[in-house]
Amino acid sequence: MERVEVVVIGAGQAGLSAAHHLRRLGVSPFVVLDADDAPGGAWQHRWDSLTMRDVHGVADLPGMPLGPVDDREPANVVVPAYFAAYEQRYALPVARPVRVTAVLPVDDRPDGLLRVETTGGTWLARSVVNATGTWRSPFVPHYPGAETFRGRQLHTVDYAGPDRLAGLRVLVVGGGASAVQILGEIAPVARTTWVTRREPVWRTGPFTEDAGREAVALVEERVAAGRAPQSVVSVTGLALRPQEARASALGAYDRRPMFQRIEPDGVRWADGAFEPADVILWATGFRPTVGHLAPLRLRSEHGGIRLTAPYDRHTFTTSTADPRVHFVGYGPSASTIGANRAGRAAARAVADQLRHDTAA
Numbered sequence: 001m002e003r004v005e006v007v008v009i010g011a012g013q014a015g016l017s018a019a020h021h022l023r024r025l026g027v028s029p030f031v032v033l034d035a036d037d038a039p040g041g042a043w044q045h046r047w048d049s050l051t052m053r054d055v056h057g058v059a060d061l062p063g064m065p066l067g068p069v070d071d072r073e074p075a076n077v078v079v080p081a082y083f084a085a086y087e088q089r090y091a092l093p094v095a096r097p098v099r100v101t102a103v104l105p106v107d108d109r110p111d112g113l114l115r116v117e118t119t120g121g122t123w124l125a126r127s128v129v130n131a132t133g134t135w136r137s138p139f140v141p142h143y144p145g146a147e148t149f150r151g152r153q154l155h156t157v158d159y160a161g162p163d164r165l166a167g168l169r170v171l172v173v174g175g176g177a178s179a180v181q182i183l184g185e186i187a188p189v190a191r192t193t194w195v196t197r198r199e200p201v202w203r204t205g206p207f208t209e210d211a212g213r214e215a216v217a218l219v220e221e222r223v224a225a226g227r228a229p230q231s232v233v234s235v236t237g238l239a240l241r242p243q244e245a246r247a248s249a250l251g252a253y254d255r256r257p258m259f260q261r262i263e264p265d266g267v268r269w270a271d272g273a274f275e276p277a278d279v280i281l282w283a284t285g286f287r288p289t290v291g292h293l294a295p296l297r298l299r300s301e302h303g304g305i306r307l308t309a310p311y312d313r314h315t316f317t318t319s320t321a322d323p324r325v326h327f328v329g330y331g332p333s334a335s336t337i338g339a340n341r342a343g344r345a346a347a348r349a350v351a352d353q354l355r356h357d358t359a360a
Helices: 013-024 041-045 075-089 177-186 209-224 242-249 291-296 336-359
Strands: 006-009 030-033 100-105 114-118 121-125 127-130 152-155 169-173 191-196 255-257 261-263 266-268 274-276 279-282 325-327
Touching: 006 013, 006 114, 006 121, 013 030, 013 075, 013 127, 013 336, 041 075, 100 291, 114 127, 127 336, 169 177, 177 191, 177 242, 325 336
Parallel strands: 006 030, 006 127, 127 325, 152 279, 169 191, 169 279, 191 255
Antiparallel strands: 100 114, 114 121, 261 266, 266 274
């Protein structure tokens, strides 16, 4: 059992940003526990055909710009290499592969230690920064008959590129950016049908800084109220990029409403018509990976984790139910830019918490 001041859970953009700022503020000792075998966070698991041209942007980690990159290079190569170099440059104390299984209070004291149980041992800490993101918690809704489908059912996490779907009849389910990107890749080589619960909202103008702030504010309201967060992307609207023009011309973005049920060889629409399918690809998003925090009972009556913003009114990082627990990459900070800002705010909140506990 190892004793530290802070455990950071996750070594993606948010976790590395938090670790950098903890070091800058002189918080020591701390450790970053990462469940993956190698650096890169969720980026290392992205599909091979996703190039740097395709991504929505990768914010520079604090103190070390990414620099110019070849936009034809796979994102799952470029970004993990950047993260690995960052860990090395700042000698960040990352332990991997270590998966956190539970975080529990050692006693009933509000300023007592937290026990972090993992696959690689147990740590005792005065504070925890949760930076686990969502990639390990894909969401697939249940529809009647799903278990009878004889074809393949995939989630975005299983998507490996268009080649494996060439010539097949593919239903893409989901109204987010991932669905748009995947349709853009597979429509030229497969027969696609796009299915969403709601009519997509398309963004025709540029995505301005003001629009970004408004989108983040909507997510902030949810986490401040303890509601389950929505992704920032979900409130910004969808946009077609030049690389998706061919798919658009093929009718890939002619959306259909949700089917009524799934059958062995396809789906049944509400009007009784049948649509054959070889593959159902669920681009239905993710949920925050926070199951390991369940023993702390952080969820509000609304189902989410209520956060407060102790330093920056636009950066909600600290749990109101247990101020020893801080969140980065959650809710309004679930973007590369937001993750950096949250890392800084969380580190300041941790430093303040530790000083307060020591003084008490």
